[in-house]
Amino acid sequence: MARELYKKGYTTVEVGKMFNVHNSTIYRWCKDIIRPQLGENSPNYKGGCIVGGYKVVYSNGKLKRENRLVMEKYLGRELTSNEIVHHINRNTLDNDIKNLKLLSVGEHRKEHIGERYKGELQDKCCEICKELIPNKNAHHPCEWEKIKTCSKSCAAKLGKERKHGIQSIIS
Numbered sequence: 001m002a003r004e005l006y007k008k009g010y011t012t013v014e015v016g017k018m019f020n021v022h023n024s025t026i027y028r029w030c031k032d033i034i035r036p037q038l039g040e041n042s043p044n045y046k047g048g049c050i051v052g053g054y055k056v057v058y059s060n061g062k063l064k065r066e067n068r069l070v071m072e073k074y075l076g077r078e079l080t081s082n083e084i085v086h087h088i089n090r091n092t093l094d095n096d097i098k099n100l101k102l103l104s105v106g107e108h109r110k111e112h113i114g115e116r117y118k119g120e121l122q123d124k125c126c127e128i129c130k131e132l133i134p135n136k137n138a139h140h141p142c143e144w145e146k147i148k149t150c151s152k153s154c155a156a157k158l159g160k161e162r163k164h165g166i167q168s169i170i171s
Contacts, residue, residue: 002015002018002019002026002029002030003029003030005018006026006030011023012024012026015030050093051063053092053093054066054067054093055067055092055095065085066095067087067092067100068085070085070095070096071085071097071102074097074100075102082104083102083103083104084102084103084104084105084107084108085100085101085102085103086100086102086108086111087099087100088100088101124147126148126149126150126151126154127149127154127158128149128158128161129150131154132150133147133150
């Protein structure tokens, strides 16, 4: 009887009051009716939610990032776990296919390493020839600190200079 009332549109709280039991009891009695109404099967479903800055939607009964679904539809196949869908304009809610780019994990890391250190690392001069060594925002700060020369030949001269204790090879 409680199941029939729930099917007619009464809430679990209303049915619980009619039977003088807690609404969680009604939920247990009707969960096979209630559960299928979660996610995309729910009449109140509005197309996903935001989780960690990304739009997440139900697909085949599972939560999935919408940007991955858009790329899968575009490619006509499922993505592998080592494929990343990159947002070109950095807006993770803009899932237009024109704003999405498929990258490997390594390519995605390279895409972002430059912006992470942008502006933090200054260009510097070669210790041997005094040429400018530009920071193309491709170096990690730890690596950038170790760079002293602009080329292999200058690095060799610097090595000789340090080995022999000579102040300057270039006169």
